[in-house]
Amino acid sequence: MSNQKNTNLSRRQLLKTAIAGAIGMSGATGFINLAQAKVGWPEKEELKLGFIKLTDMAPLAIAYEKGFFEEEGLYVTLEAQANWRVLVDGVVSGALDGAHMLPGQAIAATIGYGNNAELMTPFSMDLNGNAITVSNRIWEGMRPYVKLDAEGKPIHPISAAALKPVIETLNKQGEAFKMGMVFPVSTHNYELRYWLAAGGIHPGFYAPERGDTAGMINAQAQLSVTPPPQMPATMDAGTIHGYCVGEPWNQQAVFRNIGVPVISNNNIWRNNPEKVFGMRKDFYEQYPNTTIRLVKALLKAARWLDENNNANRKEAVKILARPIYVGADEAVIANSMTGTFEYEKGDQRAEPDFNIFFRNHATYPFYSDAVWFLTQMRRWGQISEQKSDEWYHQVAQQVYRPDIYQLAAKELIREGKFKPSEFPDFLTETGFKPATNEFIDGITYDGLKPNDYLKQFEIGLKGADKV
Amino acid sequence: MKLPLFFEPYANLAKGHNPKLQMSLIFKQLGLPLIGLLVFLMLWSGAAKNIETSLGNFPGPVEVYQQFNNLLDEHQAEKEKAEAFYQRQEARNAARMEADPDFVPTIRPYTGAPTFIDQIKTSLFTVFTAFLIGSLIAIPIGILIGMSDGLYRAVNPVIQLFKPVSPLAWLPLVTLVVSALYVSESPMFQTAFIVSAITVLLSSIWSTIINTAVGVATVSKDLLNVSKVLNLNPWTHVTKILVPSAIPMIFTGLRISLGIAWMVLIAAEMLSQSPGLGKFIWDQFQNGSSESMSRIMVAVLVIGFIGFLLDRLMLVLQKFVSWDKSAVLR
Numbered sequence A: 001m002s003n004q005k006n007t008n009l010s011r012r013q014l015l016k017t018a019i020a021g022a023i024g025m026s027g028a029t030g031f032i033n034l035a036q037a038k039v040g041w042p043e044k045e046e047l048k049l050g051f052i053k054l055t056d057m058a059p060l061a062i063a064y065e066k067g068f069f070e071e072e073g074l075y076v077t078l079e080a081q082a083n084w085r086v087l088v089d090g091v092v093s094g095a096l097d098g099a100h101m102l103p104g105q106a107i108a109a110t111i112g113y114g115n116n117a118e119l120m121t122p123f124s125m126d127l128n129g130n131a132i133t134v135s136n137r138i139w140e141g142m143r144p145y146v147k148l149d150a151e152g153k154p155i156h157p158i159s160a161a162a163l164k165p166v167i168e169t170l171n172k173q174g175e176a177f178k179m180g181m182v183f184p185v186s187t188h189n190y191e192l193r194y195w196l197a198a199g200g201i202h203p204g205f206y207a208p209e210r211g212d213t214a215g216m217i218n219a220q221a222q223l224s225v226t227p228p229p230q231m232p233a234t235m236d237a238g239t240i241h242g243y244c245v246g247e248p249w250n251q252q253a254v255f256r257n258i259g260v261p262v263i264s265n266n267n268i269w270r271n272n273p274e275k276v277f278g279m280r281k282d283f284y285e286q287y288p289n290t291t292i293r294l295v296k297a298l299l300k301a302a303r304w305l306d307e308n309n310n311a312n313r314k315e316a317v318k319i320l321a322r323p324i325y326v327g328a329d330e331a332v333i334a335n336s337m338t339g340t341f342e343y344e345k346g347d348q349r350a351e352p353d354f355n356i357f358f359r360n361h362a363t364y365p366f367y368s369d370a371v372w373f374l375t376q377m378r379r380w381g382q383i384s385e386q387k388s389d390e391w392y393h394q395v396a397q398q399v400y401r402p403d404i405y406q407l408a409a410k411e412l413i414r415e416g417k418f419k420p421s422e423f424p425d426f427l428t429e430t431g432f433k434p435a436t437n438e439f440i441d442g443i444t445y446d447g448l449k450p451n452d453y454l455k456q457f458e459i460g461l462k463g464a465d466k467v
Numbered sequence B: 001m002k003l004p005l006f007f008e009p010y011a012n013l014a015k016g017h018n019p020k021l022q023m024s025l026i027f028k029q030l031g032l033p034l035i036g037l038l039v040f041l042m043l044w045s046g047a048a049k050n051i052e053t054s055l056g057n058f059p060g061p062v063e064v065y066q067q068f069n070n071l072l073d074e075h076q077a078e079k080e081k082a083e084a085f086y087q088r089q090e091a092r093n094a095a096r097m098e099a100d101p102d103f104v105p106t107i108r109p110y111t112g113a114p115t116f117i118d119q120i121k122t123s124l125f126t127v128f129t130a131f132l133i134g135s136l137i138a139i140p141i142g143i144l145i146g147m148s149d150g151l152y153r154a155v156n157p158v159i160q161l162f163k164p165v166s167p168l169a170w171l172p173l174v175t176l177v178v179s180a181l182y183v184s185e186s187p188m189f190q191t192a193f194i195v196s197a198i199t200v201l202l203s204s205i206w207s208t209i210i211n212t213a214v215g216v217a218t219v220s221k222d223l224l225n226v227s228k229v230l231n232l233n234p235w236t237h238v239t240k241i242l243v244p245s246a247i248p249m250i251f252t253g254l255r256i257s258l259g260i261a262w263m264v265l266i267a268a269e270m271l272s273q274s275p276g277l278g279k280f281i282w283d284q285f286q287n288g289s290s291e292s293m294s295r296i297m298v299a300v301l302v303i304g305f306i307g308f309l310l311d312r313l314m315l316v317l318q319k320f321v322s323w324d325k326s327a328v329l330r
Helices: A002-023 A025-034 A055-065 A084-093 A103-111 A136-145 A164-172 A187-198 A228-236 A249-255 A281-286 A288-310 A313-320 A330-337 A367-379 A389-399 A402-414 A450-455 B005-015 B019-050 B061-099 B116-147 B149-162 B167-181 B191-217 B221-230 B234-272 B277-287 B292-321
Strands: A046-051 A075-080 A098-101 A119-124 A130-135 A178-181 A205-207 A212-217 A222-225 A242-246 A259-264 A276-280 A340-342 A348-350
Touching (some): A046 A055, A046 A084, A055 A288, A055 A330, A084 A098, A084 A103, A084 A276, A098 A103, A103 A119, A103 A187, A119 A281, A119 A288, A119 A389, A130 A136, A130 A228, A136 A164, A136 A259, A178 A187, A178 A228, A187 A242, A212 A222, A228 A249, A228 B277, A249 A259, A249 A330, A259 A340, A288 A402, A330 A340, A389 A450, B005 B019, B019 B061, B061 B116, B116 B149, B116 B277, B116 B292, B149 B191, B191 B234, B234 B292, B277 B292
Parallel strands (some): A046 A098, A178 A222
Antiparallel strands (some): A130 A259
16 A cells, blocks of 8 residues: 555656756756665556667667666566668557657747657767768769878768769769758758768758658759668669668668768767657656666667677677668678778778767756757758747657656666766756857857758758749 | 378379379379479579679579578567566556556557568458458349349449559549548547458459459349249248359459459559558568568569469368369369
8 A cells, every 4th residue: 555655656756857858958956865766667568669770779679688677677678670660650649658769850840840740869879970972983083083091091071072073063964963961850951961062962952841852852862761771772772872871771781882971970960869769758758667668778788888988789780680670681780889980891990989878977968958959850951940049948848858868867866776976967057058060061059059050051951942 | 091182192092002093193193383483593593694784693492491581580589579568567557556656557569670471461451351342242132133133233333433543543533532531539440451441342342343343143043933833932032042143253353353452462462562562562672681682582582472372262161161072162
């Protein structure tokens, strides 16, 4: 009986914390008093989570295989989804309880672009992990414009400026330059656009108010959607000239000798946020304990992946290579997961940060990450009107939920399984990373001032611009 | 005692009846199919070596055989994991019951991924469900429109209109309608299962309807006259006269339907990502590992073999219910 009471109590307290979190960014400080609350039994034990066959779904696979879900009393079924559209529809409709998701999907659904549903994320899944690959033919064209070192190897990072003359030649021959990305609101779309624009190539605008969601207005490079696992085959067939996608689909192109990765997203924006764990907001309201327990399991998995200087990565590669998860050959997955990356065939380089799952507070859902995605939506016209800085911050708080993250983290600390030093300092954490200029074009991003950030770009909408 | 036809030549050979004839019978019965298969295997392995894809060489019979064994091993391993899963669960439930006396434990089904064997079972279950429901709809419709010329003329345009529609055209519509109408907190069947079953049903019932109608419409005049003379009531007329004489045609329709159903199901599963052999193939294609092609080839052969067995099954059923046991069926 006393246990019953405890559960009710903690549930009420949880609700309170959720409200405190919603009040404002400074609300983070409101959590301290509640840190002692014990998370009750899960309200929903059987869960179905979706994922796309990419190495950055690893925290889900590890949480399953290492029994972290079961430790939390959760019986999780992981189900590969055909593409990002199917995945987000599954989460919105409730067929999936949560998923390995593109941050842009959770944000776009919440502001009503594409889907219309209140999605949120209490857990960020990884940093970096993508690359841009071009077909052998395009690479042949680019190579003369790429600076080489003394050994004749290309100097990285390679700017899209080297691609510009190739596009011009293609256009002269009456051929449009086409590239693939995985979804209109994907990190990949924004990274590819960022890289192209930084090299002086216009990737085209969206104009949703006119019903134009193809994003090819004024485009010098036409970007279209291709599901990740089909990227190599689509490029091999000549439908696209290159693509931006997560692993292992860039290394796959190298192994199959059909293309050359030219830049990793870590070189476009150092330690950029990648996937999130996305779910419906009302799922949390209905099942707060289940949600917190899910985050706990994912935190354990993320730490396992980075523990002892990536010591577990080899085992992780073995797990991911199983047909039910990513399914590509072990050697292909190992390339990026164990800290190296192969560019041109034989040109293997150390990329210790190619995938970060836990270090650098990779799992914390920073508001400033959400704001960055929103600025890119605005930059390329997916958000067609100027919005105030406050609007950006408001949406970020609606979608990114460090409050739930903190409840899970504090529970893990209370159980003695994690040290407080492994998490950001919750007393001072504002959810905004310090301003950084570690971008390929050297432009400074400060999440507190999204409108000022947009003003700095030559290509892209800013201020009250309209397409 | 009469031996089944298949064993007769062997028995006769053993008894020493006309060994030459028996040998040639055996050769026809066993040797020729074997030669056909061998030639096919040789052509396959020869061609496979020369087809280079970006995922490596096309798999030959040996690689496919190895993958088949691997898939069986994986199934075995998964079964063991499932057992461990249930044991862990029981331990956890017991521990929780101690901490929380109000707790009523429920055993959760295993959460691991379905293996190749599981996918075969799912596909078979789906195809039989769709086929049974389809037949229950198609045969009565066929009988009705076979009996009445007017009704036949009224319904025929609709049948002709929908018969040639590809299952892949139905699929998006069915998916949307099912997800709109089939909403429940704890559904008895997965939506994906219902979608593929309905798609299969929609694409496969037409040949049963048409064949049944033709079978009923062409019942011999003599039999119809008998029915008239005896003044049979409509129910007896249908069950004693029409259906028995239309049985060969009905079964021809059913066999075509089941064949189509099986083909359609694999395509539907591939497209709608509903569990089954189609999903297995699609997943392998997406994996793009060096084993993918061999695994897909295993699935292709298994699909072909099951299709063949399904057809034989219908044939046996037809022989069983057909009144004319001497009719040659193939």
